[in-house]
Amino acid sequence: MEFKTSDSRYEIEPNRDGSSFVHDGIIVHAGGEIWLEIDGRKHKATATKVGDVWWVHVLGHTLQYEIIEAGATGSNEDNGLTAPMPGKILDVLVSQGQSVSQGDALMVMEAMKMEHKIIANCDGVVESIHFNTGDQVQQGAELLSIVENE
Amino acid sequence: MLKRTLVANRGEIACRILRACSEAGIEGVAIHAENDSGTMFTELADIAIQLEGEGLAETYLNQKQILDIAIENGCDSIHPGFGFLSERADFAQAVMDAGLIWIGPSPDAITKMGDKMTARITMKEAGVPVIPGEEIDGGLEEVLAIAPSVGYPLLLKATAGGGGKGMRAVHREEDLESEAKGAMREALNAFGDDRIYIERLLTGSRHIEIQVLADNHGRTIHLGERECSVQRRHQKVFEESPSVALDSELRNAMGKAACDAARAVDYVGAGTVEFLVTPKGEFFFLEMNTRIQVEHPVTEMVTGVDLVREQLRIAGGKPMSCGDLNMRGHAIEVRLYAEDPANNFLPSIGPLKRFIAPTGPGVRLDTGVREGDSVTPDYDPMLAKLIVWAPSRIEALQRMSRALDEFVVLGCTTNIRFLRELCDHPDVIDGWTTTDMIERLWPDGWSPDMPSIVNNAGLLIAAACESTNHGRILASSGNESLRPSTFETISRRFP
Missing domain, CATH: 3.30.1490.20 (ATP-grasp fold, A domain)
Structure with missing residues (x-):
């Protein structure tokens, strides 16, 4: 079974005995309520699935694991110029073909009445701009692309 | 005496006010935008009226529509909560001109304090120190x-x-x-x-505010301080009372300055005077918030005064009910935000598939949401406030840590873990809280301090849940055939 988090991929094939699962010295009982057992100590856990993501609360932490279906391919790594939140484009500060330096502000967007700047992550040239001032964007949408200087 | 109050707000603070109305025997009228239909505060009201229009300007900021609803529904008063119209003198004036009671200070006091330039000048004249x-x-x-x-x-x-x-x-x-x-x-x-x-910008300073209460019978008192130094993006996340930085001498001096500030504008009702306190113990007037404040519960916990009830009482023309104050123990509030602290505290959205609040001694949750609600990008990302009280500061921190560990929110990313780590930070434990501390402690951004055993456990739980289709029966419990018969559960309900 394969899972993805915001920064890693994991493969896990736990040993199953009924509704109990064992891996690396940790035991999870998943019949009805979820109990974690480490070194003979029990801890209550809570989990729920939203879309393909398992949200898990355990030991005071909240974690997310996205299940990767067998045969599915991972998405390409984006270059950081994506919307970090859903919201509205307030201002486009650059134009196509413009040279930019790392750290330059490229766009200003707004969500929940707060402004957020999209910053160039490298020195390069603006290749394309995908949104205009006033557009609504979804989280993760690619806002613009930059061709990095060699 | 008030009989029917319209609450011109939403979410957590609307719930707080509607509950106070209910306790005071006042009928509560909620107003809500279409996208707030069926949310918690609309259910706590005796009457809930849907606002026409979309967006804040047409709904929660629409003075005329709100006032018309109040009049049509026989309200005798309007409580603005915080944010939205709470510090709009023109709205306060319109409410009063319509013959209704404005639960707050006079439009003149709001104007003088709301315009920061006028406030500075007024405070200078009243002898209150300014930055x-x-x-x-x-x-x-x-x-x-x-x-x-x-x-x-x-x-x-x-x-x-x-x-x-x-x-x-x-x-x-x-x-x-x-x-x-x-x-x-x-x-x-x-x-x-x-x-x-x-x-x-006075770096290394503390943000400390004084709660004041004034009635129409000549009494203006202060209810001690709240320390609100821990902020991100200039929004508070962690508030406590009392402050470790104040001794009784400084507390008395700031309390007196706060009362002077309130009297300078003939203030009536609950208000907060904010000060910056430098490491040398100088204090400067920042601003006065002419409304109930987000962090008012910490003052309620240490003084035993119900500030919203006092607002209602004072607005009804009665004297405030509290006598000499006796501060007890220590209270801490943290703000639960729908945001991702590991992604520069940017707002997050999602369904609250699970929302299990902590309980137990000394724990209070002021929430505007519950399990099953969705967090949308339409409104402020603050979902709830978790407040604890304990006899001492260290016990309050321990209680807050315990409560945050119990707090389960799944489906929407929140700042719970960030708040939990704050409680463990030596600077917080020692009380070295300053307004720049989050940037100072995490200059490259915060990420959770997660032992590998937690990740291993989480991964195994996800695998176990995926294998057993955890929660699937529950999710489809609308299907009659899957519900356990009453006879199977009767012994559990009546042991």
């Missing part, structure tokens, strides 16, 4: 001209502002123009007024 700075009466050119005389680092603030909107710290002259433009634009969007002012 060195400059008021700007003009546009961008004036900002650029005045900034050098104030010096860097400096702070740009919306004149009509609050809540961190339109506020920018500027550390270098070359950033001034773009930051000023941004601050003015944000101020215009949030408050309909793009005026800003400049003041010196």
Whole structure:
């Protein structure tokens, strides 16, 4: 079974005995309520699935694991110029073909009445701009692309 | 005596006020935008009226529509909560002109304190110390001209502002123009007024505020301080009372200054006077919030005074009910935000598939949401406030840690873990909280301190749940055939 988090991929094939699962010295009982057992100590856990993501609360932490279906391919790594939140484009500060330096502000967007700047992550040239001032964007949408200087 | 109050707000604070109304025997009327239909505060009201229109300007900021609803529904008073119309003197005046009671200070007091320039001048005249700075009466050119005389680092603030909107710290002259433009634009969007002012940024200072209460019978008192130094993006996340930085001498001096500030504008009702306290123990007036404040519960917990009940009582013309105050123990509040602290605290959205609040001794949750609700990008990301009380500060921190560990929110990313780590941080334990501490402690951003055993456990739980289709039966419990028969559960309900 394969899972993805915001920064890693994991493969896990736990040993199953009924509704109990064992891996690396940790035991999870998943019949009805979820109990974690480490070194003979029990801890209550809570989990729920939203879309393909398992949200898990355990030991005071909240974690997310996205299940990767067998045969599915991972998405390409984006270059950081994506919307970090859903919201509205307030201002486009650059134009196509413009040279930019790392750290330059490229766009200003707004969500929940707060402004957020999209910053160039490298020195390069603006290749394309995908949104205009006033557009609504979804989280993760690619806002613009930059061709990095060699 | 009030009989029917319209609550011109939403979410958590609307719930708080509607509950106070219910306890006081006052009928509560909620107003809500269409996208707030069926949310918690609409259910706590005796009457819930849907606002026409979309967006804040047409709904929660629509003075005429709200006032018309109040009149049509026989309300005798309006409680504005915080944010939205709470500090709009023109709305307070319109409410009073319509013959209704405004649960708050006079429009004149709101105007004098709400306009930061007027407030500075009024406070100077009343002998209350103010921060060195400059008021700007003009546009961008004036900002650029005045900034050098104030010096860097400096702070740009919306004149009509609050809540961190339109506020920018500027550390270098070359950033001034773009930051000023941004601050003015944000101020215009949030408050309909793009005026800003400049003041010196006092780093390493504490943000400490004094709660005041004044009635129409000549009494103005202070209810001690709240320490609100832990902030991110100039919004508070962690508040406590009392403050470790105040001894009784400084507390008395600040309390007296706060009461002087309130009296200077003939203040009535609950209000908060904010001060910056420097490491040397000097204090400067920042602003007065002429409304109930987000963090009012910490004062309620240590003084035993129900501030919202007092607001209702005072608005009804009665004297405040509290006598001599006796501060007990220590209270801490943390704000539960729908945001991702590991992604620069940016707002997050999602369904609250699970929302299990902590309980137990000394724990209070003021929430506007519950399990099954969805967090949307339409409104402020603050979902709830978790407040604890304990006999001492260290016990309050331990209680908060325990409560945060119990708090389960699944489906929407929150700042719970960040708050939990704050409680463990030596600077917080020692009380070395300053307004710049989050940037100071996590200059490259925060990420959770997660032992590998937690990740291993989480991964195994996800695998176990995926294998057993955990929760699938529950999710389809609308299907009659899957529900356990009453006879199977009767012994559990009546042991």
